[in-house]
Every structure is written in structure tokens, then in C-alpha cells.
Amino acid sequence: MTVDIEKVVSLSKRRGFIFQSSEIYGGLASSWDYGPLGVELKKNIKDAWWKEMVYAREEIFGLDASILMHPKVWEASGHTQNFSDPYLICTDCHKYYRQDSPEVKDNRCPLCGRNFSSQATRANLMLETYLGPLKETALKVYLRPETAQGIFVNFTNILFTKHPKLPFGIAQIGKAFRNEITTGNFTFRSREFEQMELEYFVLPEEDEQYYEYWISQRLNWYINLGIKKENLRLRKHSQDELAHYAKACTDIEYNFPFGWMELEGIANRKDFDLRQHSQFSGIDLTYFDDQKRIRFYPYIIEPSGGVDRSLLAFLIDAYREEKVRGEKRVVLGLDKRLAPIKVAVLPLLTNRPEIVEMAKKISGELKRSFVTTYDDTAGIGRLYRRQDEIGTVYCVTVDVQSLEDKKVTVRDRDTMLQERISVDKLKEYLAEKLGM
Ligand code: ATP
Numbered sequence: 001m002t003v004d005i006e007k008v009v010s011l012s013k014r015r016g017f018i019f020q021s022s023e024i025y026g027g028l029a030s031s032w033d034y035g036p037l038g039v040e041l042k043k044n045i046k047d048a049w050w051k052e053m054v055y056a057r058e059e060i061f062g063l064d065a066s067i068l069m070h071p072k073v074w075e076a077s078g079h080t081q082n083f084s085d086p087y088l089i090c091t092d093c094h095k096y097y098r099q100d101s102p103e104v105k106d107n108r109c110p111l112c113g114r115n116f117s118s119q120a121t122r123a124n125l126m127l128e129t130y131l132g133p134l135k136e137t138a139l140k141v142y143l144r145p146e147t148a149q150g151i152f153v154n155f156t157n158i159l160f161t162k163h164p165k166l167p168f169g170i171a172q173i174g175k176a177f178r179n180e181i182t183t184g185n186f187t188f189r190s191r192e193f194e195q196m197e198l199e200y201f202v203l204p205e206e207d208e209q210y211y212e213y214w215i216s217q218r219l220n221w222y223i224n225l226g227i228k229k230e231n232l233r234l235r236k237h238s239q240d241e242l243a244h245y246a247k248a249c250t251d252i253e254y255n256f257p258f259g260w261m262e263l264e265g266i267a268n269r270k271d272f273d274l275r276q277h278s279q280f281s282g283i284d285l286t287y288f289d290d291q292k293r294i295r296f297y298p299y300i301i302e303p304s305g306g307v308d309r310s311l312l313a314f315l316i317d318a319y320r321e322e323k324v325r326g327e328k329r330v331v332l333g334l335d336k337r338l339a340p341i342k343v344a345v346l347p348l349l350t351n352r353p354e355i356v357e358m359a360k361k362i363s364g365e366l367k368r369s370f371v372t373t374y375d376d377t378a379g380i381g382r383l384y385r386r387q388d389e390i391g392t393v394y395c396v397t398v399d400v401q402s403l404e405d406k407k408v409t410v411r412d413r414d415t416m417l418q419e420r421i422s423v424d425k426l427k428e429y430l431a432e433k434l435g436m
Contacts, residue, residue: 344394
């Protein structure tokens with residue numbers, strides 16, 4: 001089924017996943033706020049990445065570098081010079097577009113159809129700000145356009161504190177900012193977003209082996225978390241498309257409703273970054289091999305993904321509509337680890353205070369172990385539909401009989417099968433089912 005992006009946008013807003021930023025003032029283009037469900041989903045994606053990349057491995061270390069960095073960092077990295085996209089301006093409707101945007105066909109303005117009369121111009125994508133009270137004398141700095149540079153400038157700090165041997169990695173999740181030209185397609189291309197980046201330092205002669213390794217690891221991460229295989233593909237960059245520092249790059253692309261687009265890129269950056277920062281800072285960023293007694297710059301393999309982009313892909317991929325006994329059921333079939341709410345506790349009857357009280361008590365106890373919600377504001381059919389639509393994994397229903405036998409009904413979101421479980425076994429039962 002091809003998902004209508006408008007349905008996902010509408011569900012996101014209606015149920016509290018994603019809101020337009022500053023909406024009461026008319027909104028700010030391509031900035032987004034994550035609501036109560038969105039913030040949980042985002043956190044779960046970041047946790048899944050961190051578990052896989054940092055906790056599951058002995059040789060990868062976490063980092064949280066600051067967003068504002070010394071301006072020389074961006075000179076060394078090449079961003080001040082090269083971080084730009086070519087754009088076209090329509091002289092008629094004064095709109096501008098990224099030249100390589102899929103909307104721009106045959107050099108015509110997608111809005112009015114007029115030919116673009118001038119050549120493409122380049123614009124630097126970094127957002128500037130100033131440190132100091134007087135703008136005239138203040139230091140011009142940038143909001144980082146990627147998290148990677150924070151890792152490179154901490155290379156020796158990790159070497160001296162953790163004493164790792166090659167290969168080893170430094171992982172970071174954090175905000176990045178880009179003054180993007182063409183935005184849109186919901187959260188796909190925003191001006192403020194989060195990245196999940198690993199810089200993996202390897203022996204120069206082992207670069208190709210680890211490049212292939214990380215491509216398959218990262219592709220499997222998405223599949224393992226529930227994205228359908230047929231909606232993912234790998235795209236190798238051609239030689240003329242490669243960034244100035246890269247020896248090779250492969251994108252993991254997702255089949256978005258608006259086309260196949262990049263979710264994550266895996267690049268072989270050679271020894272470019274450590275060399276550049278050594279040269280610009282005057283600090284030696286080589287690695288010393290104490291067996292061979294030689295110093296050299298390791299090569300770097302970089303899997304770089306976007307939190308917001310993968311969140312959008314997870315939402316789209318999980319969205320499904322089904323017919324159940326003649327009625328439409330919307331389900332967000334998110335992986336259990338990603339689902340924002342794990343358990344909903346629902347009383348079958350609200351006119352029986354003992355049932356309400358029992359349901360609230362169960363909910364209060366489960367909250368200590370899983371993200372749990374309580375809802376008694378509609379009939380049971382409607383309550384189930386609400387939970388299915390936001391991907392809640394299990395619904396626990398308390399009914400009249402529960403008062404007698406101290407058992408509740410647990411309903412599975414995907415199979416809709418129901419089981420009677422003793423209240424005193426409920427927590428263990430759910431923990432096992434949820435794998436927590
Ligand atoms: P694109 O070609 O789509 O602009 P890119 O190749 O410039 O992306 P990278 O610099 O490789 O992107 O950044 C790594 C990841 O960060 C991307 O794969 C994407 O998931 C995420 N990302 C980059 N730019 C944005 C953005 N403007 N909004 C949301 N996510 C982004």
C-alpha cells in the first residue's frame with residue numbers, strides 16, 4: 001500500500017506526534033515541534049541507535065559535544081568554503097529552489113512553469129550567530145551543520161582517556177542546523193534537525209572492509225526495527241557526486257511517498273578530517289601504533305543518519321489501514337521498542353467506581369515499569385481504535401469479572417487476540433511480551 005503522506009501529517013498533528021513550530025504566529029517554515037507521542041518515539045529511536053552502536057560494542061565511545069564551536073573548525077572542515085547548494089530563482093514569482101530538487105524539471109519553475117532565466121547561484125547553508133554583547137566586536141560563530149566535527153576535534157581526548165586500539169569509534173547524537181533552500185515534505189528536510197553519527201577510525205588498509213561492514217550493519221538496523229525490506233535500497237554515489245573528502249559513499253534510501261530519498265549516508269572519509277584539523281590547529285592528531293612503532297592518520301568510516309528523517313520513515317512504514325468486521329481500523333504497527341506507549345489500561349464500564357478504581361490502580365503500578373496510559377473517555381471499541389492509531393502495543397481491560405477473579409484482558413495490537421491474565425502476573429507477562 002502506498003501511504004498518503006497527508007494522512008500521516010494529519011495523524012501526527014491530531015494525536016500529538018508532530019506540530020508546526022510557532023503555529024499560533026503562523027508557523028516558521030521547516031521547523032517542527034514534537035508533541036507527547038513524538039518525543040517518546042524520537043527518544044526510542046535514539047535509544048535503539050545508542051544501544052546498538054555504543055552499549056553493544058566494546059570499542060565505541062559516546063560523546064556529547066557542544067553545538068557552538070571555534071570558527072576555525074569550519075575552515076578546516078571545508079564548510080566555510082564548500083558547504084553550499086546551487087539554487088535557482090524564478091524572476092516571476094520570486095520563489096527559489098535547489099537546482100537538484102525533484103520538483104525542478106526542464107529548468108522550469110515548478111510554481112508558474114516559467115523558464116529559469118539565470119544560472120544557478122550558490123548559497124552557504126551554515127547559520128551564523130554572534131558571541132558577545134556587541135555585534136560589531138563579537139565573534140561570528142556557526143550553529144553546527146553536522147555533529148561529525150565535534151567528534152574529530154575530540155579525537156585526542158578519547159585517545160588519552162580511553163586508550164583504544166584501532167579500529168574504534170566515537171558516536172554522537174545531537175542537533176544540527178542548515179539554512180536549507182528547498183524545504184518541505186513535512187519533516188524530511190528541516191532547518192533544525194538531529195543527527196546520529198558514528199566516526200569509526202580504522203587502519204588505512206582496512207577502510208574498504210569496514211566501509212562494507214557499516215553499510216550492511218546500518219541497513220539491517222532499519223530492517224530489524226521494522227522497516228519493510230522492499231522500502232529500502234542502497235545507492236552508491238557516482239565519482240562526480242562524491243564530496244571533496246570522500247573516497248566512497250553509499251546512501252540508504254527509503255521509498256517515501258514523495259520518492260526514494262536518503263535516510264542515511266555511509267562515507268569513507270579517508271584521513272581528510274584528522275589531517276585538516278592537525279594542520280589548522282597545529283596539534284598532532286595522529287595515532288601511534290605501539291607494536292609497529294609508527295604514527296599515522298587513521299581512515300574514517302562514517303555512518304551518518306537523521307533522527308527526524310528516520311522517525312518520518314518509521315511512521316510512514318508503520319501506518320496501515322485495515323477492514324475489521326466491516327469497519328476501518330487505522331494501525332500504527334511500530335516495533336514494540338519504538339512504540340511511544342507500551343500499555344493502555346481501559347475500564348470496560350465507567351459507571352462502576354470499583355472497576356475505575358481497579359483500572360487506575362493497575363495503570364499506576366504499570367507506569368513504574370512501562371510507558372502506560374489510562375483512558376476512560378469513550379466506549380471500549382473507540383478506546384481500542386484510539387490506541388491502535390498511535391501504535392500502543394497492549395491494551396489491558398478491566399471488567400466486572402475482574403472484580404471477582406482478579407484477572408484482566410490483555411489485547412495484542414497486531415493480532416487483536418485477547419488473553420485473560422492474573423493481575424499479580426500482569427507486570428511479568430507484559431515485560432516478557434515487550435522484551436523489557
Ligand atoms: P541531503 O542530500 O538530503 O541534503 P545530505 O547528504 O546533505 O542530505 P548529510 O550531510 O549526509 O546529508 O547528513 C546525514 C544525514 O542527516 C542525512 O542522511 C539525513 O538523514 C540527515 N539530514 C541532513 N540534512 C537534513 C535536513 N535538512 N533535515 C533533516 N535531516 C537531515
